Amino acid sequence: MPTLDEYAKPSVAVDLAIMTVIDGDLCVLLVNRPEGDIVGWAMPGGFVHIDEALEDSVQRVLSEKVGTKPIHFEQLATYGALGRDPRSRVISIVYLALCPSEVLGGANLAKVIIDWEGEVGGRVAAQMNGARLPLAFDHAAILGDVVKRLRGKLDYSPIGFALLPKRFTLREVQEIHEAILGKPLKKPPFRRKLLDRGMIVPTGEFETGGAYRPAELYEVKSKE
Amino acid sequence: MPTLDEYAKPSVAVDLAIMTVIDGDLCVLLVNRPEGDIVGWAMPGGFVHIDEALEDSVQRVLSEKVGTKPIHFEQLATYGALGRDPRSRVISIVYLALCPSEVLGGANLAKVIIDWEGEVGGRVAAQMNGARLPLAFDHAAILGDVVKRLRGKLDYSPIGFALLPKRFTLREVQEIHEAILGKPLKKPPFRRKLLDRGMIVPTGEFETGGAYRPAELYEVKSKE
């Protein structure tokens, strides 16, 4: 109930869409809601404290609930529909965070199943080990927006490299792009476009351990 | 102060960047803050009520403070730095709204002066009748983001048409684009690109009243 001198305020939360690519599949880190509460899987999140900047809330949720630092994060959008959390009015500021899969060891990574392909305003499903996971709140729709943002920014921004280790082969970059776009790409044009962008430079070193011809390792060009 | 069973909550507001183009200048609707309060000019805004969806807050602010309905509005971003409102912690969800200048009669429209040209993260200045207006809060930086969003979406989305009346000439479209991009465009390539997009259709009617040859009127193609 509102006090005398102020209106009741909504709660404000940050929710994190922590994305990675594993074996050619776009994946998101989800947490299982405790029983008796909201059922289903949800993006990790937390309330924004009164003395805490939004990015600090993001960092706190990362260290409290995830235990890792993403390479890149950016604000996606804010969701404030009335019934989105049935317990109370919560406005969620959603951040998109990107990590290479290596640094997310042991976390609950759910494969993101895009089931709209071409339509607009799409939702998304999630599965883990082949089983469908129920998504809590409006997180299926939010993840649809996440995928749209990723696809939109993929080839004119360096976000794809945030999903890769410091040094990577061109094939690995292509696998990331194919996973996000959900379609295969031709190798030669992809290589050119990438190299013509001028965002990456060859290191002169080569991958090891693989069968057959090793590919050169590249890294993101440091801004001079 | 927080009550026993909950933390203190930030306030949540919506702020509106209501943009238009007048005589080739990108303009924004601002309100003058009352004296004794925050000094300077600010975007119109209001607090989000506990039982009100974000878009409903936007509509309420529009009817209370502006008295007009924009052709198009979309969420831009959410700003929550700690000191942005010196009176209390306020998190602002900023919406970008677009209107043709004809429907904003008599409002306080300030010309947006872009003073960064090419750099990243830019702020913006405002002037009215040639005099510089002081911008309150972090609204100079927010308006920088507004301009960036406008420029980025201009030529692959129909937002430019939201600044025009229902029927318009190709020259008028070009003037809108030049105002937003801040640079002149060549007429023939601009015409083709626009027509090849397939988003507008000729009406067969022509403008009247102007000196010299009248141009054909176009309108946005209705989706079938």
Added chain:
DNA sequence: ATAATAGTGTCTATTAGACAATATCCT
């Protein structure tokens, strides 16, 4: 030698931009 992948060369289709020429309408 062979298999499998890395990397290159060439061609074509599409698109964006520059520039010149023509068409049309008002005064």
Added chain:
DNA sequence: AGGATATTGTCTAATAGACACTATTAT
């Protein structure tokens, strides 16, 4: 008729995509 703008035509540069080919390495 003349002036200003609308509209069209042609050319060029840059880009994206398809496809064939060569190069390199582990087995």
